Amino acid sequence: MSAIYILWLRELKRYTRSRVQIIASLGQPILYLVALGFGLGPVFQKAGAGSYLQFISPGIVGMSVLFTSVFSGIAILWDRQFGFLKETLVAPVSRMQIMLGRALGGATVAMIQGVIVFAVCLIAGFRPQSWAAIPAALGFMAMVAIVFAALGTAFGSIIQDMQGFQIIMNFMVLPIFFLSGALFPLSHLPAALTVITSIDPLSYGVDGLRGALIGAWHFSFALDVAVLGAVAAAFLATGAYLFSKIQL
Template structure:
């Protein structure tokens, strides 16, 4: 347990030292929030779907958590390149504890960034229907972060260079985000697109946050959202631990 705590704390300290990373991580969510939230707001309202800022804010929060958590696997490649990973793996600690510590660290950083984006959304006019439901929304942030941090670790464990990781992430992350319903409602879609969006795990996380924030534009049941994320998080944590165990020094 000490190893898990130390590695978790190390990820937090790395994030805390990088103030430029914190500022840069808020740039893209702010762009989506301002350009889409205010730019497409009149069109969304004329279509009878309500306030677009209220709709898109959970999607922007989910995007921030997704990007931060899944790119935590990039830190694994940095550590491999500079030798820290080798020192960690030869320590008298099980690889399972190392993987759990790093995954929890990446997920915690992602949740912190998600909270920062939530604060920005509130400053720009987003209003949750019930403030008491914010802990439920944070719970969905945690599930999204754990799920994709484990996926990032699994992918990072099988790669040797950062170029390969970036290619895979660009091929994987953007479709996950755009098919999650972050920017458009998941109701009333065509048959093919409807089925594709249903296999996107981020769709259930964003839909769960919309439930928590009181948005009427929801596609699934709240219990289904939570169940899918919990099951997938457990599966990907097991898969990530197996992939991490196969790393060769």
């Protein structure tokens, strides 16, 4: 457990040292929030669907958690390049603990980023239906962060170069985000798109966030938790297996 804590703390320190990274990572969520939240707000309201800012804000928080957690896997490539990974792997600690420490560290960083973006949404005018729902929203943020931090760690374990990691992650992350219902309702979609969105893990994270914060559920609380829990377990197991196969 001490190894998990040390690696978790290392990932946290790596993030908090980079103030530029923290500020720069807010650019994309703020752009989506302003350009879409206010730009499409009148259209959404005329359609009788209420405030688009209220609808989109949980999706923007989910997007921030997704991007931050997935790209935490790039730290493995940095460590491999500078030799720290070799030092870690030869230590008398199981690779399972090393992988868990990294994944939990990346998930914690993603949650911090999500909380910052949530604060930006509040400043922009978003209001949850009840402040008592915040703990449930944080729980869904944590599950989304663990799911995609484990996915990022899995890909970071098998990809050798940074450029390849970024290409593959962008190829995967953008469809995961756009097909999650973060920007549009999941009801009344074509049948093929309904199937695709239902197998997107982020759909259940965004639905959980939106349901907890504004009471608009597409699936249900129980289904969201069950799917995210199952996917997190599967991705952690896969990430642990692939990390254990890293060659020194």
